[in-house]
Amino acid sequence: MTPEPAVPAGLRYADFVLSPDGTEIWCVCEGHIAAPQEAPQATSAGTSTGGDAGTSASTGAGTGTGTGESGTDGAGPEGGVDDKPATLGIRRAIVAVPLDGSAADNAGAIRELVTGADFYASPSPSPSGGHLAWVQWNHPRMPWDGTEVRVAAIENGTAVAPRTVKGGLTESALAPLWRDDQSLYVISDWPGWWNIYQVGLHGESPQAQYPAEEEFAGPLWQLGGMPYALLGDGRLAVLHGEGNLRLGVYDPETLELVDLEVPYEHWQTQLSTDGTTIVGIAGGPDLPTSVVRVDTTTGRVEGLRRELAELPDVAYLSRPRAEQLEGPFGRPVHAYIYPPTNPEAAAPEGELPPYVVFVHGGPTGRVSTVLDLERAFFTSRGIGVVDVNYGGSTGYGRAYRERLRRQWGIVDVEDAVAAAQALVDGGIADPSRLAIRGGSAGGWTTLAAITQTDVFKAATSYFGISDLQSFVKATHDFESRYLFGLIGPLPGFERAYEERSPLNNADRTACPVLLLQGLNDPVVPPDQSERFAVALAAKKTPYAYLTFEGESHGFRRADTVIRCLESELAFYGQTLGFKPRGLAPIDLTVG
Helix, strand or coil: CCCCCCCCCCCCEEEEEECCCCCCCEEEEEEEECCCCCCCCCCCCCCCCEECCCCCCCCCCCCCCCCCCCCCCCCCCCCCCCCCCCCCCEEEEECCCCCCCCHCHHHCCCEEEEECCEEEEEEEEEECCCCCEEEECCCCCCCCCCEEEEEEEECCCCCEEEEEEEEEECCCCCEEEECCCCCCEEEEECCCEEEEEEEEECCCCEEEEEECCEEEECCCCCCCCCCEEEECCCCCCEECCCCCCCCEECCCCCCCCECCCCCCCEEEEEEEECCCCCEEEEEEECEEEEEEEEEECCCCEEEEECCCCCCHHHCCCCCCCCEEECHHHEEEEEEEEEECEEECCCCCCCCCCCEEEEEEECCCCCCCCCCCCHHHHHHHCCCCCEEEECCCCCCCCCHHHCCCCCCCCCCCHHHHHHHHHHHHHHHCCCCCCCCEEEEEEHHHHHHHHHHCCCCCCCCEEEECCCCCCHHHHHCHHHHHCHHHHHHHCEEEECCHHHHHHHHHHHHHHHCEEEEEEEEECCCCHHHCCCCCCHHHHHHHCCCEEEEECCCCCCCHHHHHHHHHHHHHHHHHHHCCCCCCCCCCCCCCCCC
């Protein structure tokens, strides 16, 4: 179907849609070339988010440099081929790939429909094929900062006269969905929540469909998802809520939104429909992530495939309690509290349990209440969990998300500490047995918390960031300007990068540390953990550093996951004062 790239994995295709005439696949193409680039610098690229339509034919792997790979850091599937901006030139386009196979031997058979921007997503042709809509944005913004939904006419197989119908530098517009040939739905976070709008092709003002202080979408970490779908009768299957996302049906004629009666509490932002049946991915506190089918005419709900082949006994599953805790200056902090739960065991009378603060990755992500066996592993063994959606998390509006702007390593740490302190103040947790753990960006917050405060008695970092400056230079391109918003642009904010990096504050580490690292991680390279381990040794802080050959960003192998969890439990036993059944103590290095 497509030509062999000149460099390994040098051509990548995603976000597929069938062309109006059924002869082509229209999609996002990412081309990589072996061309050195300068390290990322602050740029004004995209004072408009630009982008041209109908450029001359090529594969998207041509000369010129662009930026970015759609990737994630703890908020979804991870790993992938190395695409560090210092070693590769990257260019993207929306292209048309013929289905007759002619492009396999002739790259010129692939037509570029839209070029010129750093990133593209969600190509969507109108019902008659007369127009193409898409999402685009440029560095240094991330797609939750500022994007544009653009529309171009399709003439002789080429996109012409593109124009922006929603979005801008400080507005995140996503998920174009055609209502008919003259109008489409768009999800935008103006003026503060990802809500649904209807926009026309002739300059009409966008019309809010269901204005509400709740989210109808999530952050665009990955390509190919759609948070709503057009049913055959003109209604919309939608996801909405604050925190967890519920499944409902919105009627644009009556302006009514009705939630469907389903047992699943949270849905991922990926919906499909054949007009009457909705298919999506969902779960709940005692329901694992599943592919689910809902018939809107009969109300029948079917779980088609579950993430877990065998379900655990619900008696051992802790039920979450959603809490809005109070952080510094009275600001709210959203969290889910999971008390220890085991029908065969109970703590001695008067003894408060240990608790672990779970810090999610991203940091522009969130945690839901969907069944997570890692949480259950600890809560079923007498350790409580508080899962924190700290300031900067999604699911609570743009203002909550923007709390982390230039405050990463400050607000997230304060909110994690506030969650732990709330447990102590409420008589829920033992203040002498508090731990914190996180992966990737959550690992960063974990390391920052123990080098800035003395609240925690143990900490576990899964492939966490310890040195910001080297992370910016080495990470994949999609996130290569991410820290410009979270910390500040470079050059200019070097001091903030240095002061907030846990590596530079390792001499203030307040507790023992467990470091877990995949040796093939292209997002957070192993040296981030290695150098922190060396710094801990120099200070004679107890630590253990476990590495895993063949593991990338997010561990996949069952034996790796088992070893990590057992090591973590043994580590907490040693540091928090209890003896896990059947586990030997972990070897801690001191100096």
